[in-house]
Amino acid sequence: MMNASLNRLVRSGLLVLVAWLGMGQVAAQGPLVLTAAPRENPEQGMQLYGPLAQRMSEALGREVQYRHPGNWLAYQRDMRNEVFDIVLDGPHLIAWRIHEIDHAPLARMPGQLMFVVIVPETDTSIQSLDDLVARRVCAVAPPNLAPLVLLSQYPNTIRQPMIHPARRGMQQAFEQFRAGECVAAALPAGFYNNILSDEDREGTRILFRSEGLPQQGFTAGPRVDEQGRQALRELLTTDGEQSTAPLLRRFAGDATRLIPVAQGEYDPHYLLLKGVIFGW
Template sequence: MKCEKSWAVLCALIGATGVMPVAFSNAQASVVSNKPYLLVAAPRETVARGQRDYGPIAAFLTKVLHHQVVYKHPNGWLTYELWIWKDHADIYFDGPQFGAWRLHHLDQTLGPRIPQPQDWRLYTWKGSSVKNLKDAAAGAMLCAPPVPNFATLWVTSLFPNPERQPYIRNVHGWKRIFKEVADHQCTLGVGPRLTVHYLDPNGQKVTILRRSPHYPNQAFTISRTLPKDVRTAIVNALLSPEGEKAMMRLRKRFAHGRRLVAGHASQYRNVDQSLDAQWGTIYASGIDRYLKQDAKREGFVADQKVAP
């Protein structure tokens, strides 16, 4: 039996039986690979809090899959967006705009999602001269979280002409944004429907200019580089009672303690269009230039070939 040199030992062991080695498929090779599966999430917290919230999920999946799953914390939004474009990780948890983009462009598998919908309110202070979107487009100041926050992307999508958009002042925290608008420090603000209603139940402080559609909420997606049976096992594990326990901190933080539910890709159709104003411009103008502008600040060298 003629064998490659690298197979000499194996051939010696099986030669007496006459059984030839069986070539593994790519899917099988990925199963037996010792490379850990990477779990990542949008960088909305410190490294310590990320490990606290997502580390138990990685440990649970390691036990279920009998394959190491590691949580990896991105060092900033630019890093995280680079990971998305390159499909750097195996399991993702983040906002619906990112999940929808990966479902659309990377053909990923949708996992469990937060059950509550996301809907936003664009508002101004009571008595403001801004009465509609046309008035808001005339250089009004918008208090909003930095992009790529989904609420901010939704507002910018209302103004497709870049020369006719509000000026965005980055403010962290929905309550702080509301206060800035109520105190006339910003003309416009954006926030979740329930938060705005809680802060102004009688509509005495702000006027609603636009209500968003009911968007799906945050969700897990799983890279198509994993075998189909592994992807299915991850989805089923996260939806199990044991998965609920592993996701306790995530559920408390993002779902008010509710259990996550099975997601359907149709619910996320076209949700990634909110990224067009940001990522569409990036692809049109050259992705390398975009990556380099903040790469030094976030401590890594931008890859020259990242567009899918």
């Protein structure tokens, strides 16, 4: 009698284990999630990334769904919780995922990212970055790269500028600077050189210009195996691929394809997030 009861208990346990493993298998084979840094509203995001998700589905033989991340706080939370399988964003976040959650780089936009710190042309009290310590600098809030690149120039976290965050983008950061809310502004060089007008730039001078960082790119997480990652690399680096063309027009000018990522190219930029408290 005891043996029969024990056998039934073992069989029940095995059935539960098989069912649990089956559910795990279904979850593992469920749709992959493609996302990108929250620069667009949901409708714009679907228009930009929806066709790419479809082409990725075809390349992998497995459904890929685009999901808008909501906002920066939700984006960071879900990234840490490994909700996203395929992600497009900047070099510091790419490096973090490679270092922390087993993502692998797929391909990146051609070119480099550079940043400038500008000050009023007539302010002779600011001659070097040391003169910004404990003073307000206007910038988009971290984890935007512009303030992080600036803060990385100050090894002593006690002696740094104070970032005055602009919640509505680079234009607002510049306008706050021009209104005298800050003694300087940290901006992408492309925005300063190409988006601002000659009239806007008049009366400003560049205090600091960063070295180039690799452009933003795509990574894939552990739910995409190496065969799938290679298929995505081939898709993303195909010259003239229609699903990537809108992204390239927006982020990489005249480029016609993404390019391969060099071994270790993103690794050093993990340090941009090291020690960041507010915004990450």
